[in-house]
Every structure is written in C-alpha cells, then in structure tokens.
Amino acid sequence: xxxxxxxxxxxxxxxxxxxxxxxxxxxxxxxxxxxxxxxxxxxxxxxxxxxxxxxxxxxxxxxxxxxxxxxxxxxxxxxxxxxxxxxxxxxxxxxxxxxxxxxxxxxxxxxxxxxxxxxxxxxxxxxxxxxxxxxxxxxxxxxxxxxxxxxxxxxxxxxxxxxxxxxxxxxxxxxxxxxxxxxxxxxxxxxxxxxxxxxxxxxxxxxxxxxxxxxxxxxxxxxxxxxxxxxxxxxxxxxxxxxxxxxxxxxxxxxxxxxxxxxxxxxxxxxxxxxxxxxxxxxxxxxxxxxxxxxxxxxxxxxxxxxxxxx
Amino acid sequence: xxxxxxxxxxxxxxxxxxxxxxxxxxxxxxxxxxxxxxxxxxxxxxxxxxxxxxxxxxxxxxxxxxxxxxxxxxxxxxxxxxxxxxxxxxxxxxxxxxxxxxxxxxxxxxxxxxxxxxxxxxxxxxxxxxxxxxxxxxxxxxxxxxxxxxxxxxxxxxxxxxxxxxxxxxxxxxxxxxxxxxxxxxxxxxxxxxxxxxxxxxxxxxxxxxxxxxxxxxxxxxxxxxxxxxxxxxxxxxxxxxxxxxxxxxxxxxxxxxxxxxxxxxxxxxxxxxxxxxxxxxxxxxxxxxxxxxxxxxxxxxxxxxxxxxx
Numbered sequence: 001x002x003x004x005x006x007x008x009x010x011x012x013x014x015x016x017x018x019x020x021x022x023x024x025x026x027x028x029x030x031x032x033x034x035x036x037x038x039x040x041x042x043x044x045x046x047x048x049x050x051x052x053x054x055x056x057x058x059x060x061x062x063x064x065x066x067x068x069x070x071x072x073x074x075x076x077x078x079x080x081x082x083x084x085x086x087x088x089x090x091x092x093x094x095x096x097x098x099x100x101x102x103x104x105x106x107x108x109x110x111x112x113x114x115x116x117x118x119x120x121x122x123x124x125x126x127x128x129x130x131x132x133x134x135x136x137x138x139x140x141x142x143x144x145x146x147x148x149x150x151x152x153x154x155x156x157x158x159x160x161x162x163x164x165x166x167x168x169x170x171x172x173x174x175x176x177x178x179x180x181x182x183x184x185x186x187x188x189x190x191x192x193x194x195x196x197x198x199x200x201x202x203x204x205x206x207x208x209x210x211x212x213x214x215x216x217x218x219x220x221x222x223x224x225x226x227x228x229x230x231x232x233x234x235x236x237x238x239x240x241x242x243x244x245x246x247x248x249x250x251x252x253x254x255x256x257x258x259x260x261x262x263x264x265x266x267x268x269x270x271x272x273x274x275x276x277x278x279x280x281x282x283x284x285x286x287x288x289x290x291x292x293x294x295x296x297x298x299x300x301x302x303x304x305x306x307x308x309x310x311x
Numbered sequence: 312x313x314x315x316x317x318x319x320x321x322x323x324x325x326x327x328x329x330x331x332x333x334x335x336x337x338x339x340x341x342x343x344x345x346x347x348x349x350x351x352x353x354x355x356x357x358x359x360x361x362x363x364x365x366x367x368x369x370x371x372x373x374x375x376x377x378x379x380x381x382x383x384x385x386x387x388x389x390x391x392x393x394x395x396x397x398x399x400x401x402x403x404x405x406x407x408x409x410x411x412x413x414x415x416x417x418x419x420x421x422x423x424x425x426x427x428x429x430x431x432x433x434x435x436x437x438x439x440x441x442x443x444x445x446x447x448x449x450x451x452x453x454x455x456x457x458x459x460x461x462x463x464x465x466x467x468x469x470x471x472x473x474x475x476x477x478x479x480x481x482x483x484x485x486x487x488x489x490x491x492x493x494x495x496x497x498x499x500x501x502x503x504x505x506x507x508x509x510x511x512x513x514x515x516x517x518x519x520x521x522x523x524x525x526x527x528x529x530x531x532x533x534x535x536x537x538x539x540x541x542x543x544x545x546x547x548x549x550x551x552x553x554x555x556x557x558x559x560x561x562x563x564x565x566x567x568x569x570x571x572x573x574x575x576x577x578x579x580x581x582x583x584x585x586x587x588x589x590x591x592x593x594x595x596x597x598x599x600x601x602x603x604x605x606x607x608x609x610x611x612x613x614x615x616x617x618x619x620x621x622x
C-alpha cells in the first residue's frame with residue numbers, strides 16, 4: 001500500500017485527504033510530523049519542508065510541491081540525489097491567477113480605485129475619455145503554464161499582450177519576447193506588467209529600479225510571483241517620482257506584510273494577503289495521483305523540475 | 312452637401328467632429344441649438360433631444376441615437392412618421408460594458424471588496440476556500456449586441472453563463488432562456504445577475520422584490536442597464552434580509568445619485584457614476600457615416616429601431 005507524507009503550513013489536511021482518497025483509496029496519507037515507520041514513505045507532498053526532512057525517508061520515490069512555486073523547496077532543503085521533484089499542475093490554481101491578473105488590469109484600465117474613493121466621499125464624477133483595453137499593452141513576465149494562461153485571458157479581454165520568458169514560448173495572440181537580450185524591449189512596451197516568474201537566483205530582484213525605469217511612464221505593476229522579485233524600496237521611489245502609476249501586490253519580501261510597512265497605506269498600491277491563488281485539492285489531487293500511479297508502474301513522471309534551472 | 316445636427320448633453324463636439332470629418336469630409340456638422348437653415352438638416356445624432364426638436368426639421372432622413380439606450384429618445388419626443396431611428400452600434404462601447412461586468416463579477420467572486428477593506432485596516436487575512444468561477448452561475452438579462460458580448464466574456468473567464476431575452480438568442484457556451492415563461496427558471500439559477508436590458512414599458516421595474524427573491528440566496532446584482540429597471544427600495548430590503556449579497560450599480564433612478572441616497576454609504580453596494588461605458592467617437596462614427604452613405608444611396612439602413620417594441 002503506497003504511503004504519502006503530507007506536510008503543509010497553510011492548507012488543511014481533511015480536504016486533501018478526502019480528494020486523494022477518492023482518486024486512490026489505497027493511498028495512506030500521514031500528516032507530518034507523525035512519520036510512523038519512515039521506511040514506508042515513498043511519496044511526499046510538501047510545502048516548506050524542514051531542511052532535513054527527506055534525509056529521514058530512505059525509500060522516498062517522488063517529492064511533490066504543494067504550491068506552484070518551488071523556492072520553498074529548492075533553497076536550503078536537502079534533496080536526495082535521484083529523487084524527482086514534481087511541480088504542482090492545478091487548473092484551479094491557474095484560473096485563480098488569471099482572475100487576479102485580469103481583475104487588477106481592469107482596475108487600472110478603468111480607474112476603479114478612483115471611483116471607489118469617490119463613492120466614499122459621495123462624489124459623482126466621470127474621468128473621461130476612457131482608453132480602450134486595446135490601447136494598453138500588457139506584458140507577462142514568465143511564460144510557464146500560469147503565465148501563458150494569464151496572457152491568454154488578458155488577450156481575451158482585449159489588451160495587447162506580450163510575454164517574456166527565458167526561452168521562446170509561442171502563444172496565440174501574444175507577442176513573444178525571450179532571453180536576456182529581449183527583456184529591455186519587452187519592458188519598454190509594457191504599460192501593465194504582470195510578474196509570474198519562478199523565484200530563482202536569476203530572477204531574484206529582477207524588478208529593480210533599472211528594470212522598472214524601462215517601463216513606459218505611467219505603467220502599472222501586478223506582482224503575483226514572489227515578493228523577492230521586486231525591490232520594494234525602488235518601487236516606492238518610482239511611485240513617488242511618478243514614473244510608475246500604481247501597483248497591485250499579492251506577494252512581499254516579508255509575509256505577512258509587517259504592520260508598519262508603507263505599502264499598506266500607499267494610495268496607489270493595492271495589497272492582498274498572498275491570496276491570488278491557492279492549490280485546490282479537488283483538481284490538484286488528480287495530478288498527484290496520476291504521478292504516483294506512473295511511479296508505481298515505472299512510467300515517466302510529468303512536470304518534473306529541472307533542478308539546475310530551478311523550475 | 313449632407314448636414315448633420317449634433318445634440319448632446321455629455322459628449323463634447325470636437326472629437327465627434329474630427330472623427331466624422333475623417334470618414335466623411337463633405338459632412339457639415341451643426342451643433343444644436345444653432346440649426347442654421349433647418350431645411351438643410353437631413354441627419355440628426357442626438358442624446359436627450361428636446362421633445363419638439365424633430366418637428367422643426369422638415370427634411371430629416373435619419374435619427375441616430377448617440378448612446379446604446381433609446382429611452383432618452385422614445386419617451387415624450389415627437390418622432391416624425393417614416394423617419395427611421397438608428398441605434399448606436401459601437402464596438403468600444405460594447406467592450407466597456409464587458410470590462411465593467413467582468414470586473415464586478417470577479418470582484419464578487421474573489422471578495423475583493425473585503426480585501427480592500429482589510430488593506431485600510433492593515434489586516435492580513437485569507438478568506439478560504441475560494442470558489443472557482445465555474446462554481447458560480449452568471450446570468451445576463453438582455454441578450455442584444457451588448458448582452459451577448461458580456462455573456463461571452465463572462466464565459467471566457469470561466470463562469471457558467473446563461474442569457475435571457477424576449478426572443479431566443481443562441482450564443483456559444485451560453486445557456487439560452489427566453490420569454491416570460493423562462494424568466495423564473497433563469498433567475499433561479501443566476502448567482503450573479505447582469506442587467507443589460509433596454510428600458511421599455513415591459514422592462515421598467517423588472518428587478519423588483521418578486522423577481523430578485525427568485526435569485527438564489529447570496530446572489531449579486533450588476534446593473535448596467537437603466538436605473539429604472541431596478542426597484543431601489545426592494546434591493547435595500549433584500550440586502551438587509553441577507554437574500555442579496557451585494558450589488559454593483561452604474562445606473563440609478565435619479566442621476567447624479569442624490570447626496571443623501573442610502574446607496575452611497577451601503578457597505579455591500581458599489582456605486583459608479585454611469586461610466587460603465589460611453590460611446591466612442593472614433594469607432595461609433597463609422598456606423599453613423601456608413602448609414603448616412605446608405606441613406607444617400609437609397610440603400611437599407613442597419614440597426615433600425617423597431618418603434619413598437621422600443622429597441
């Protein structure tokens with residue numbers, strides 16, 4: 001009987017246990033730190049594992065990341081050689097990211113924050129003319145599964161969309177930029193920048209003063225990647241200087257965002273508590289169970305992480 | 312040389328004059344009330360015309376509505392027999408309505424008003440689990456050009472969408488309800504109701520207590536039709552009773568919304584100042600000029616209003 005160890009920080013076990021059991025009744029799920037006989041454990045589904053967790057599991061076959069990001073797993077955690085790490089593939093998680101990006105892009109396009117403030121002061125005033133979505137250029141930084149979906153939904157809402165990624169990714173209706181050589185041109189044409197990059201040593205601090213200054217004056221930034229992608233002090237300065245018009249931030253260098261952080265009260269920053277999307281047990285368990293079955297049959301796994309590039 | 316009379320309340324003449332001139336340099340545009348020789352005027356592009364305006368124009372050939380709604384033109388205004396009324400067809404206006412409906416639907420789905428309030432009190436708190444868009448049923452009341460586009464965009468964002476109209480309208484991925492006999496079933500399955508009906512004697516007050524009570528408990532209402540579609544006191548009572556979860560309202564029985572109106576300060580009502588969309592001179596002038604050319608050549612016009620049904 002296959003045994004899976006579940007370790008999380010924020011998700012609760014019961015919905016995962018129910019979803020996994022429905023798809024694979026014979027799977028035994030153990031909740032960390034109650035390992036039982038560690039030699040039984042062949043699969044681990046984890047978020048922010050302790051650095052030495054996997055060294056205690058001699059028969060581990062597959063490590064599953066509970067979230068779309070892998071930074072929680074690849075930095076400072078001992079990974080047994082030869083044990084594949086599988087990234088989360090979850091359609092509901094991807095949908096949530098799309099909803100958040102589209103919502104915040106429309107909020108900027110339609111000046112909704114201004115209208116909300118007007119309601120609070122009972123002010124009836126138009127801000128016209130109103131640009132069309134096709135007059136704003138959205139740029140998606142990071143064109144993995146989530147980035148490509150976000151780009152497609154922004155295009156469906158009428159924005160002129162481009163995507164940038166390390167290697168070339170072709171998506172219908174989305175202009176393709178790739179590699180370090182095309183990053184500047186990508187930034188220069190992006191009125192709305194959506195960051196959905198993985199956090200790696202190559203992307204940490206990518207949104208610094210130099211890069212953000214390349215955006216057109218009046219650009220809007222949506223960060224649903226990781227807080228460490230963005231240099232927070234640089235953003236505050238560029239908002240102050242008027243180069244950046246505003247930002248919608250779901251992720252921060254420190255989470256929860258500290259009470260005294262200036263983002264909370266900034267009139268042109270929307271803060272959300274890292275809720276752009278979460279892994280959905282119902283949809284995500286299909287991916288986990290499929291890969292457990294593949295491992296049991298000795299078939300190749302899907303969505304295996306390339307540990308050298310970090311995603 | 313064709314002469315067009317322009318009468319508006321909110322739009323400004325210069326962008327219209329520039330857009331019309333670019334498409335039809337020979338068109339002379341006169342700004343009401345400076346008619347000049349009224350016998351020259353063959354075309355009128357109007358918003359809220361004075362009741363007797365058209366009786367002063369002996370050679371009028373076509374009346375164009377400046378907005379998507381026709382109620383400003385069909386109620387209490389003398390319409391010369393045999394002069395066709397043409398409704399506005401404007402892709403940018405339709406896009407604006409779609410943006411507003413999608414934005415407000417996502418705002419409800421993702422509880423964004425709650426997160427905005429949390430930011431104001433510097434509160435970092437999740438509200439999970441988060442339903443998926445496909446778990447909410449959006450219903451579009453009124454399936455004309457705008458309603459069909461709104462339904463399509465809501466479906467593209469993942470909502471389960473149905474539309475209701477007087478006569479059957481088939482749209483891909485949208486369930487079709489029509490006629491008085493199917494209104495109740497349509498309301499009963501609509502967690503998010505978007506009203507984009509034309510205002511006629513048949514639709515005035517359609518969103519009253521009886522109809523809104525048919526919506527599932529916890530439903531959300533988006534009104535981008537006309538204020539007179541919704542019985543405002545009934546909505547306040549149903550919000551109070553908890554049957555309706557909230558509403559995003561762009562149109563009101565009295566506009567501007569009076570300073571003392573309870574909607575302004577209601578925590579579960581979003582008020583916008585009738586800005587969901589406006590006619591865009593650049594795109595809309597193509598429709599106007601095309602119909603002027605058709606009239607000049609004696610060809611059939613497009614988008615002619617059926618005066619007996621009122622849209």
